[in-house]
Amino acid sequence: MATLREPLVEHFGKSWQAEATVVAAAVDRASRRAAFAFGDGQIRLHDLESGEIASLAAHGDGAPLCLAQDVGREGFLSGGDDGRLVRIDAKGEASEVLKVQGKWIEHVASHAEAGLVALGVAKQAILLGPKGERRLDHPSSVGGLAFAPQGKRLAVAHYGGVSLWWTASEGSAKVLPWKGSHVAVSYSPDGKHVMTGMQDGELHGWRLADGQDMRMSGYPAKPLSLDWVGKPPYLASSGSEAIILWPFTGKDGPMGKPPLEIGQGGGALVTMVAAHPTISVVAAGFENGLVIVADVVSRRTITAKNPGEGRISALIWSPDGRFLLIGSEEGYTGIFDQKASVAVT
Amino acid sequence: MSTQMPVTVLTGYLGAGKTTLLNRILTEPHGKKFAVIVNEFGEIGIDNQLVVGADEEIFEMNNGCVCCTVRGDLIRILGGLMKRKGKFDAIIVETTGLADPAPVAQTFFADEDVKRQTKLDAVVTVVDAKHVIERLADKHGHEAADQIGFADVIILNKTDLASEAELAAVEKAIRRINAFAPIHRAERAQVPVDALLDRGAFDLQRILKANPHFLEIDDDHHHHHEHATSFSFQLDKPINLERFQSWMQQVSTIIGTGLLRSKGILDVAGSDKRYVFHGVRMQLQGDVGKPWAQGEQRISQLVFIGRGLDPEALKAGFEACIA
Numbered sequence: 075m076a077t078l079r080e081p082l083v084e085h086f087g088k089s090w091q092a093e094a095t096v097v098a099a100a101v102d103r104a105s106r107r108a109a110f111a112f113g114d115g116q117i118r119l120h121d122l123e124s125g126e127i128a129s130l131a132a133h134g135d136g137a138p139l140c141l142a143q144d145v146g147r148e149g150f151l152s153g154g155d156d157g158r159l160v161r162i163d164a165k166g167e168a169s170e171v172l173k174v175q176g177k178w179i180e181h182v183a184s185h186a187e188a189g190l191v192a193l194g195v196a197k198q199a200i201l202l203g204p205k206g207e208r209r210l211d212h213p214s215s216v217g218g219l220a221f222a223p224q225g226k227r228l229a230v231a232h233y234g235g236v237s238l239w240w241t242a243s244e245g246s247a248k249v250l251p252w253k254g255s256h257v258a259v260s261y262s263p264d265g266k267h268v269m270t271g272m273q274d275g276e277l278h279g280w281r282l283a284d285g286q287d288m289r290m291s292g293y294p295a296k297p298l299s300l301d302w303v304g305k306p307p308y309l310a311s312s313g314s315e316a317i318i319l320w321p322f323t324g325k326d327g328p329m330g331k332p333p334l335e336i337g338q339g340g341g342a343l344v345t346m347v348a349a350h351p352t353i354s355v356v357a358a359g360f361e362n363g364l365v366i367v368a369d370v371v372s373r374r375t376i377t378a379k380n381p382g383e384g385r386i387s388a389l390i391w392s393p394d395g396r397f398l399l400i401g402s403e404e405g406y407t408g409i410f411d412q413k414a415s416v417a418v419t
Numbered sequence: 420m421s422t423q424m425p426v427t428v429l430t431g432y433l434g435a436g437k438t439t440l441l442n443r444i445l446t447e448p449h450g451k452k453f454a455v456i457v458n459e460f461g462e463i464g465i466d467n468q469l470v471v472g473a474d475e476e477i478f479e480m481n482n483g484c485v486c487c488t489v490r491g492d493l494i495r496i497l498g499g500l501m502k503r504k505g506k507f508d509a510i511i512v513e514t515t516g517l518a519d520p521a522p523v524a525q526t527f528f529a530d531e532d533v534k535r536q537t538k539l540d541a542v543v544t545v546v547d548a549k550h551v552i553e554r555l556a557d558k559h560g561h562e563a564a565d566q567i568g569f570a571d572v573i574i575l576n577k578t579d580l581a582s583e584a585e586l587a588a589v590e591k592a593i594r595r596i597n598a599f600a601p602i603h604r605a606e607r608a609q610v611p612v613d614a615l616l617d618r619g620a621f622d623l624q625r626i627l628k629a630n631p632h633f634l635e636i637d638d639d640h641h642h643h644h645e646h647a648t649s650f651s652f653q654l655d656k657p658i659n660l661e662r663f664q665s666w667m668q669q670v671s672t673i674i675g676t677g678l679l680r681s682k683g684i685l686d687v688a689g690s691d692k693r694y695v696f697h698g699v700r701m702q703l704q705g706d707v708g709k710p711w712a713q714g715e716q717r718i719s720q721l722v723f724i725g726r727g728l729d730p731e732a733l734k735a736g737f738e739a740c741i742a
Contacts, residue, residue: 095503095504114506197474215476215491215492253479254478273478273530274480274481
């Protein structure tokens with residue numbers, strides 16, 4: 075990658091400028107189409123092969139608050155402040171899946187093998203699957219959702235901890251308690267740990283086998299973006315002036331070990347991290363608009379997008395690892411095509 | 420696009436007229452669009468506005484300060500609304516009748532995303548002219564007094580239901596709790612929108628402009644310990660800023676949740692500019708303000724609103740900060 079020309083998006087990609095904030099970005103499971111959701115209500119679809127672009131107002135006068143790939147190979151799911159969950163199918167057509175009166179759908183996650191969709195709606199998580207719909211109650215608003223790797227469990231972050239629900243059977247949740255407000259949640263790829271980002275600028279985690287707590291503090295901002303990179307994995311996190319990567323090796327995971335810090339120097343905070351799906355590479359977006367791509371093994375970084383155009387608010391790789399999607403609070407969107415870069419170098 | 424969205428917090432005891440005031444703000448032809456965060460749906464008779472329901476979730480921060488509570492639902496809703504910025508000009512937050520205004524106000528100082536995208540413009544408290552005296556004496560008197568103590572603007576509503584003598588007594592009772600917020604008398608919450616919005620009550624530079632006669636008040640020091648009261652102090656000798664700041668930290672730690680608001684304009688030794696600060700409970704913010712004019716009398720002024728304040732000890736502490 076060292077011979078690549080920087081910034082990557084300028085040389086091997088495309089960018090667009092809109093007025094509205096980019097709320098979220100997603101790529102379907104087939105890596106065929108990308109979607110950007112905007113604060114003005116628009117959802118823009120990009121055919122990654124042909125470059126064709128289409129726009130739709132999936133939430134009427136409302137706005138999307140979250141976006142995810144659908145359970146199937148193609149299509150997306152979008153939740154909005156109109157209380158609607160909208161499915162955007164392979165043809166790019168929108169249809170309503172569910173409507174919650176007077177509430178916002180703030181979180182959406184899906185699991186292909188288990189055929190499940192989970193929504194965060196105020197204090198409830200709604201689980202939609204082959205067996206129908208379940209509404210899961212929590213003591214406070216849902217801060218984040220994550221399926222376990224096999225889809226057998228759903229982790230829901232809230233004030234005071236995380237609730238773990240079995241997805242295939244009824245019954246109450248197992249609560250992993252920890253004082254404070256948990257605003258992001260992620261399952262480790264081996265399913266052995268659940269990690270949360272907290273309101274107070276720290277990460278919390280539990281080893282599920284014995285409930286052992288883990289606490290990583292000292293973040294200057296809320297670590298809202300979490301992702302797992304490499305094998306054995308590092309947990310990459312936002313909320314600091316570098317990508318903070320915690321090694322999950324050995325029995326005790328990151329406990330007692332210092333984190334790896336990559337990409338520091340600019341003084342700006344990392345707002346988004348996105349792990350490459352196949353190689354030990356992680357992308358990070360900053361509050362000043364900079365986006366870097368970092369190799370966790372060599373610790374080298376390259377610039378994907380120069381600073382400017384607002385705080386990075388969306389960052390994601392396509393499932394095949396070929397495309398990197400970037401979105402900013404000030405309406406910038408960019409797509410880097412790794413194949414185009416290989417063709418040049 | 421980096422400008423912060425102003426937020427007005429509307430408090431007031433049950434039945435004081437908050438909803439009437441809110442409907443008035445939303446229907447007056449001022450050409451502004453508002454996003455409104457309400458505690459109960461259905462009371463607002465407006466369709467063409469962004470109206471969002473809140474859950475009043477009070478969260479403690481894990482920063483070792485027990486009284487530092489924030490509204491988790493507000494963090495969430497303000498974040499969601501800011502994704503739609505451009506669709507409205509300001510945000511209004513309505514609190515429940517018994518709500519403590521402190522967690523709402525503290526949210527604007529404690530959460531980095533809320534701080535970055537929005538700014539608290541003013542706390543507006545609606546007071547029922549007919550019932551407030553009774554209210555202050557009943558079992559929820561504490562909450563009613565705190566709402567008045569927190570206010571930057573007070574709407575004395577339902578004045579048509581009270582006699583002039585009753586109104587004078589009510590204003591005196593309000594002044595005892597909060598000597599500084601302007602009081603607007605109103606019938607059926609009829610108040611010019613300018614008096615409520617764009618006050619900049621938490622803007623340090625605006626504190627200087629809005630309060631040229633910061634402390635010209637009747638100092639009617641009633642020692643009324645169960646409820647909030649306000650006290651002001653004035654010194655004509657320069658202040659040692661470091662000593663002052665550490666004293667303020669001490670004061671806020673000792674008084675704790677009893678301290679509602681503080682404000683000050685200081686003459687700092689060795690500086691030709693004013694130092695301005697304000698505090699909500701234990702959260703203090705300060706900055707250098709405009710320079711003193713040639714020949715202008717330099718004085719330091721300080722205001723505390725809270726419960727269980729000891730004016731003698733505060734006066735002695737303030738005097739110990741003289742450089």
